[in-house]
Amino acid sequence: MEFKEFTNSLFINGEWHQVDQKQTESVVNPATLEHITKVSYGGKSETEQAIAAASAAFSDWSKKTGRERSRYLYRAHELMLKDVDRLGEILTMEQGKPLQEAKGEIKSAASFLLWYAEEASRGYGEWLPSSTNSKRMLVIGQPIGVVGAITPWNFPSSMITRKVAPALAAGCTVVLKPSPETPLSAIAIMEIFEKAGLPGGVVNMVTGDAKAIGQAMLNSKAVKMITFTGSTATGKYLMSEGAKQMKKVSLELGGHAPIIVFDDADLEKAATLSLASKFRNNGQTCICANRLYVHEKVAEAFTALLKEKVEQLQIGNGVKEGVDLGPLINEQAVKKVKAQYDDALSKGAQIVCGGSDLNAIPNGLAGFYFQPTVLSEVTDDMAIMTEETFGPLFPIQLFSDDDEAIAKANNTDYGLAAYIFTENTGKTLRTAEKLEYGIVGVNDVFPALSEAPFGGMKESGNSKEGGHHGMDEFLEKKLISIAIE
Numbered sequence: 001m002e003f004k005e006f007t008n009s010l011f012i013n014g015e016w017h018q019v020d021q022k023q024t025e026s027v028v029n030p031a032t033l034e035h036i037t038k039v040s041y042g043g044k045s046e047t048e049q050a051i052a053a054a055s056a057a058f059s060d061w062s063k064k065t066g067r068e069r070s071r072y073l074y075r076a077h078e079l080m081l082k083d084v085d086r087l088g089e090i091l092t093m094e095q096g097k098p099l100q101e102a103k104g105e106i107k108s109a110a111s112f113l114l115w116y117a118e119e120a121s122r123g124y125g126e127w128l129p130s131s132t133n134s135k136r137m138l139v140i141g142q143p144i145g146v147v148g149a150i151t152p153w154n155f156p157s158s159m160i161t162r163k164v165a166p167a168l169a170a171g172c173t174v175v176l177k178p179s180p181e182t183p184l185s186a187i188a189i190m191e192i193f194e195k196a197g198l199p200g201g202v203v204n205m206v207t208g209d210a211k212a213i214g215q216a217m218l219n220s221k222a223v224k225m226i227t228f229t230g231s232t233a234t235g236k237y238l239m240s241e242g243a244k245q246m247k248k249v250s251l252e253l254g255g256h257a258p259i260i261v262f263d264d265a266d267l268e269k270a271a272t273l274s275l276a277s278k279f280r281n282n283g284q285t286c287i288c289a290n291r292l293y294v295h296e297k298v299a300e301a302f303t304a305l306l307k308e309k310v311e312q313l314q315i316g317n318g319v320k321e322g323v324d325l326g327p328l329i330n331e332q333a334v335k336k337v338k339a340q341y342d343d344a345l346s347k348g349a350q351i352v353c354g355g356s357d358l359n360a361i362p363n364g365l366a367g368f369y370f371q372p373t374v375l376s377e378v379t380d381d382m383a384i385m386t387e388e389t390f391g392p393l394f395p396i397q398l399f400s401d402d403d404e405a406i407a408k409a410n411n412t413d414y415g416l417a418a419y420i421f422t423e424n425t426g427k428t429l430r431t432a433e434k435l436e437y438g439i440v441g442v443n444d445v446f447p448a449l450s451e452a453p454f455g456g457m458k459e460s461g462n463s464k465e466g467g468h469h470g471m472d473e474f475l476e477k478k479l480i481s482i483a484i485e
């Protein structure tokens, strides 16, 4: 696929703009290290223009009925679904995930447009029974205002629609800052909104200097809310800066998901789904399994099943048929995985399969690759057991006592997703209630659907995206207290 140079990739007030001094930055294919194209490198002044456009558009957009707003989202949903193949290819080229996964992400991204097209009409309020007969009390939800949305590269399409669709449904207007690694998917989504006829200024996008764009959002009194998906470190920074104006800062952050395989688990299912959780998007998923706790009674059989499956994974350029694992996003990501791997080996971990020998990767792969690797004899003092990995490295630790496994699973500041494999209903519920995570998957590792609230506890975040809960984040609750006597 050929790309023109996107020197005018800023989408402001319904039009495409370039940066005053025409600054651009390069987009690189992580599978081949080839330069794909250039996009505009915007900053403070472009963000201020985008915020002004979003502020001007807010008045009309917020007054539209939910039904009126939903029409644009339905159109955007249809346009996205019609274009799955092309959008999937763009995503694979700039992000690296295999084409089938990329197309799956586009369908998931479209599902948020559909869900919030439906939800737009359902911003229900409440009529409260009053403690006195002399009053009536009602609560309404009103759109919070202009929203600054900041998104990461690992799901460059669905992380955008999971924020923008509920914001628009609620009646908010948006200034989006996508990741510099994956701006092409974001540009394609703006083109879809443009074709869907969204009024100018309702959605705006500035690619470029993260700090300058973020600061302009934080400094602006017009921006009432920042919705961010990314690392916990950046999330904490935005929250502390946002506090200066008491901005609402809604955060979807990093994870360190445990999988617990109990001794009554269906081992074939557990191995297949553990593999899917860990190696989807090459381990670069906020909810992907980071730690495996396996009951010692079934450890040998489970490890053998997992090893067999991991050894079958095909690594390579995601555009090629049959590839299961693409590259990591950049050199820094490979270094991080390698550092955790070296640390684990230096403290006694054993290689079940894989390893850091890059010569084992098929010839001709110039990109940012790391072999899918499983480690055993893993101990709690290893970095891999305390830090988010974001790569294809899977540590297994054994346990003999169920409560010990749950305590270990909870022993982290993260709290996004946890998974358990068991066929016992009582154990399912007891364990799910004890796990300190916003999401618990039971014999299930794909909990992120448009109809469900997705979000973390502890340092993994403070909000929900998806479901009716996702639109609620963009609605401010107002009490109307009416004396009737």
Ligand code: NAP
Pocket: 150, 151, 152, 153, 154, 155, 159, 177, 178, 179, 180, 181, 208, 209, 210, 211, 213, 214, 215, 229, 230, 231, 232, 233, 234, 235, 237, 251, 252, 253, 254, 255, 285, 286, 287, 388, 416, 455, 456, 460, 461
């Ligand atoms: P990141 O480094 O925090 O960056 C995320 C976004 O924030 C990027 O667009 C980045 O732009 C921008 N950013 C960084 N510093 C900023 C600042 N001072 N002001 C404004 N924007 C700023 O995270 P990432 O490496 O892209 O994404 C991976 C992380 O996201 C992982 O920790 C993963 O777990 C998490 N994640 C969480 C969820 C969830 O739903 N909980 C979903 C997906 C990913 P630059 O790249 O230009 O700095």
